[in-house]
Amino acid sequence: MNFEFSEDQKLLKDQVRRFLDDKCASKDVRTVLDGAATYNESVWNGLKDMGLMGTAIPEEYGGSGAGYLELCVIAEELGRAVAPVPFSSSIYLAAETLLVAGTEEQKQAHLPKLAAGDKIATLAISEHSGRLDPSTLSLKASDGTLKGSKSPVVDGSIADLAIVVARTGPSPRDVSLYLVDLRQDAISRKTLDSIDPTRDLAEIAFNEASGELIGEPNRGWDVIEKVFDRGAVLFAFEQLGGAQKALESAVDYAKERYAFGRPIGSFQAVKHMLADMYVSAELARSNCYYGAWALSTDAPELAEAAATARVAATKAYQHCSKNNIQTHGGMGFTWEFDCHLHYRRSNLLALVIGSRSQWEDQLIDRLEARNAA
Amino acid sequence: MDFNDTPQEAAFRKEVRAWLDANAPTELKEPLESSGFGNTNVGDADIMEVSKAWQKKKADAGWACLQWPKEYGGRGATPIERVIWSQEEGVYAALSSVFLIGQGMCGPTMMAYASEEHKRHYLPKLASGEEIWCQLFSEPAGGSDLAGLRTKAEKDGDDWVINGQKIWTSGAHFSDYGILITRTDPTVPKHKGLTMFFLSMKSPGIEIRPIKQVNGQSGFNEVYFTDVRIPDHQRLGDVGEGWKVSLTTLMNERLSIGAGMPTGFPEMFELARSFETVDGPAIKDKALRSRLADWHVKTNGLKYSAARSISALSRGETPGPEASIGKLVAGTTMQDIAQAALDLQGLSGALTDPDHADAAARFQAMLLRSPATRVEGGTDEILRNIIAERVLGLPGDMRADKDVPFNEIPTGKAN
Numbered sequence: 192m193n194f195e196f197s198e199d200q201k202l203l204k205d206q207v208r209r210f211l212d213d214k215c216a217s218k219d220v221r222t223v224l225d226g227a228a229t230y231n232e233s234v235w236n237g238l239k240d241m242g243l244m245g246t247a248i249p250e251e252y253g254g255s256g257a258g259y260l261e262l263c264v265i266a267e268e269l270g271r272a273v274a275p276v277p278f279s280s281s282i283y284l285a286a287e288t289l290l291v292a293g294t295e296e297q298k299q300a301h302l303p304k305l306a307a308g309d310k311i312a313t314l315a316i317s318e319h320s321g322r323l324d325p326s327t328l329s330l331k332a333s334d335g336t337l338k339g340s341k342s343p344v345v346d347g348s349i350a351d352l353a354i355v356v357a358r359t360g361p362s363p364r365d366v367s368l369y370l371v372d373l374r375q376d377a378i379s380r381k382t383l384d385s386i387d388p389t390r391d392l393a394e395i396a397f398n399e400a401s402g403e404l405i406g407e408p409n410r411g412w413d414v415i416e417k418v419f420d421r422g423a424v425l426f427a428f429e430q431l432g433g434a435q436k437a438l439e440s441a442v443d444y445a446k447e448r449y450a451f452g453r454p455i456g457s458f459q460a461v462k463h464m465l466a467d468m469y470v471s472a473e474l475a476r477s478n479c480y481y482g483a484w485a486l487s488t489d490a491p492e493l494a495e496a497a498a499t500a501r502v503a504a505t506k507a508y509q510h511c512s513k514n515n516i517q518t519h520g521g522m523g524f525t526w527e528f529d530c531h532l533h534y535r536r537s538n539l540l541a542l543v544i545g546s547r548s549q550w551e552d553q554l555i556d557r558l559e560a561r562n563a564a
Numbered sequence: 565m566d567f568n569d570t571p572q573e574a575a576f577r578k579e580v581r582a583w584l585d586a587n588a589p590t591e592l593k594e595p596l597e598s599s600g601f602g603n604t605n606v607g608d609a610d611i612m613e614v615s616k617a618w619q620k621k622k623a624d625a626g627w628a629c630l631q632w633p634k635e636y637g638g639r640g641a642t643p644i645e646r647v648i649w650s651q652e653e654g655v656y657a658a659l660s661s662v663f664l665i666g667q668g669m670c671g672p673t674m675m676a677y678a679s680e681e682h683k684r685h686y687l688p689k690l691a692s693g694e695e696i697w698c699q700l701f702s703e704p705a706g707g708s709d710l711a712g713l714r715t716k717a718e719k720d721g722d723d724w725v726i727n728g729q730k731i732w733t734s735g736a737h738f739s740d741y742g743i744l745i746t747r748t749d750p751t752v753p754k755h756k757g758l759t760m761f762f763l764s765m766k767s768p769g770i771e772i773r774p775i776k777q778v779n780g781q782s783g784f785n786e787v788y789f790t791d792v793r794i795p796d797h798q799r800l801g802d803v804g805e806g807w808k809v810s811l812t813t814l815m816n817e818r819l820s821i822g823a824g825m826p827t828g829f830p831e832m833f834e835l836a837r838s839f840e841t842v843d844g845p846a847i848k849d850k851a852l853r854s855r856l857a858d859w860h861v862k863t864n865g866l867k868y869s870a871a872r873s874i875s876a877l878s879r880g881e882t883p884g885p886e887a888s889i890g891k892l893v894a895g896t897t898m899q900d901i902a903q904a905a906l907d908l909q910g911l912s913g914a915l916t917d918p919d920h921a922d923a924a925a926r927f928q929a930m931l932l933r934s935p936a937t938r939v940e941g942g943t944d945e946i947l948r949n950i951i952a953e954r955v956l957g958l959p960g961d962m963r964a965d966k967d968v969p970f971n972e973i974p975t976g977k978a979n
């Protein structure tokens with residue numbers, strides 16, 4: 192049994208960490224937090240120069256074809272650094288949708304640009320408050336023309352392209368996917384305020400915009416479910432990276448901060464809180480590795496493993512980030528300390544591609560399906 | 565990343581399977597599979613008899629205590645081979661429970677500290693199950709705070725004379741030998757005045773009184789020592805070095821890894837699927853689904869944490885700290901699951917007769933046994949301390965007994 196990342200994958204991880212430590216430090220994240228920019232372009236360009244966007248995109252479509260395990264270790268580092276870039280939207284979601292459902296021509300046309308990081312894409316699904324479900328979607332498409340609006344769309348103000356889930360038939364699952372160039376006159380966008388200003392959320396209005404069908408008509412949700420399974424593993428690694436970093440930051444502070452003449456880390460209430468954070472991060476890590484294995488081998492267990500990793504990592508990141516603030520006391524509630532960066536990010540990531548309760552529900556569906564089989 | 569055996573591992577697994585296919589006591593498979601938690605079911609057979617028979621059979625063929633050297637009754641196997649064995653032994657491993665403390669903790673301690681003559685004499689019979697050993701550590705005044713123990717050992721010629729009391733000694737009533745930690749010097753700080761021995765449980769002056777547990781069984785005992793004599797050659801380690809010796813024992817206690825600790829999740833999932841509530845199958849209940857997801861994540865996390873440890877072993881490395889979280893997570897999870905299972909059953913959940921209760925009353929057994937998991941071999945709180953201090957590097961607790969001679973340390977009413 193070899194349930195570990197390889198030496199080469201660990202080297203890649205170190206390389207990405209060194210780059211992010213250097214170019215995506217807290218002050219670089221804060222240029223997006225405090226400024227007008229919707230993402231940090233120099234971080235994006237650095238990732239581009241390292242060729243990381245094409246990690247799991249096959250060579251014939253301009254990627255390096257290294258594989259999903261490599262993409263997982265990159266995701267962990269991006270999460271650790273709370274990287275303010277549209278990597279997940281463009282790579283885990285949009286590129287994967289093209290890989291799953293695009294025609295050869297569509298893949299040739301679009302994937303090389305995404306792999307190179309020259310274009311940025313995203314996935315536009317949500318329209319309302321509430322669960323992500325095809326029955327709730329009303330943005331309409333007919334004859335390649337889209338009318339309606341999507342909100343919120345992650346990285347919606349940044350993206351050049353969006354894959355839009357549109358209603359194309361009367362029954363609840365009759366939705367189709369369209370690739371839409373967001374730089375056309377029929378599109379208007381508005382950046383929205385959110386709990387995590389280091390990432391972009393936007394409203395996009397489609398006023399008879401033109402789009403190109405991806406995959407079969409009315410089968411769009413099948414594709415989305417597949418893409419979400421893959422994305423769930425990759426997002427879980429981002430969440431794991433964040434959880435680990437929040438834990439480390441809390442542990443470091445608990446060793447240095449004194450109260451009542453001793454380090455706060457010598458009080459059991461604090462120690463045990465930190466031990467519990469470690470346990471949740473460690474369980475998430477093992478579940479994420481299982482997800483990575485299933486993703487990289489396209490195992491029949493992927494749906495179950497992805498949901499397990501996603502639920503475990505969502506919980507771990509929320510748990511570690513909130514208790515990181517708690518460990519820091521008043522300092523934890525200041526804008527100046529970095530604790531809130533993780534608190535914000537953990538609570539945003541808990542909602543993308545379906546919220547925690549939705550994944551819990553799906554996880555049980557999948558366990559039921561396995562047991563019925 | 566893969567779950568495949570290396571060629572050597574695969575060959576070893578094949579050998580194990582072939583032997584088990586030909587030799588396992590298949591007549592016990594069915595009752596063993598229906599065992600309740602903390603309760604090994606062997607049907608009408610005598611548990612001790614069948615356990616000893618299976619252990620002896622394994623030992624004769626070289627499948628007992630695999631990782632021990634051959635001359636002490638083992639096989640000289642690698643750690644990964646031991647893991648493969650335990651994966652393959654499966655349900656029959658339940659027959660080893662009476663030997664676990666002896667083979668898992670006393671054996672390694674003897675291996676590290678006993679004389680060559682003693683090792684060759686005692687270890688093979690411990691491996692083959694012909695002799696059973698127990699661990700005489702905890703006392704009324706020394707559980708988590710083990711070094712607070714008071715049982716006295718005083719030198720008299722070539723012997724030591726023991727007076728005092730041990731408690732919670734699992735299996736003392738059927739054990740042949742035990743390892744015993746004592747206080748040999750009460751005038752120095754507590755960790756410095758301890759000395760370890762091994763002794764026959766048949767020694768004159770030992771009195772064993774079973775203690776009735778919460779679940780009605782009597783697995784553990786009080787053991788009283790009145791002028792019990794132990795020859796000096798049965799001392800393990802130097803006089804005053806008992807604390808160091810005990811750490812060898814306790815480290816082995818926490819090192820046992822395998823398929824991940826059981827949490828009761830598969831049983832609970834099955835109950836949720838089959839149980840009909842007035843609103844339909846229990847598994848459709850949203851609140852229950854959310855909890856099931858949580859328990860699954862924990863169970864699966866433990867399973868794949870074990871896989872990470874096994875990978876480390878497979879590469880010839882020592883497993884990392886991830887091995888330390890198993891009991892901490894499994895104990896509370898099992899307790900939660902038991903309560904949720906009873907909750908589904910309503911007032912009938914109170915019944916413990918297997919003929920009346922759902923799932924052959926296994927959740928009731930779980931309810932009544934799970935508190936012990938959170939206490940034995942290091943309480944949840946002590947495990948959190950260990951994670952915080954040894955894994956995360958946080959400072960130790962403030963202590964009122966540091967550098968104070970043992971006989972001047974304050975004690976409370978409950979001691």
Ligand SMILES: Cc1cc2nc3c(=O)[nH]c(=O)nc-3n(C[C@H](O)[C@H](O)[C@H](O)COP(=O)(O)OP(=O)(O)OC[C@H]3O[C@@H](n4cnc5c(N)ncnc54)[C@H](O)[C@@H]3O)c2cc1C
Nearest residue numbers: 699700701702707708732733734936939940941942943945
């Ligand atoms: C089923 C079972 C089998 C056992 N078998 C054996 C055996 O074979 N041999 C043997 O030697 N022992 C055995 N034990 C004993 C076991 O190791 C002790 O019960 C355990 O270590 C706890 O010690 P205690 O009972 O004295 O509880 P205490 O130490 O009195 O603990 C009481 C409570 O105080 C908490 N506490 C204590 N110290 C601290 C601290 N520093 N920080 C925070 N909280 C603390 C504990 O976590 C616990 O909640 C067994 C116990 C059980 C339940």
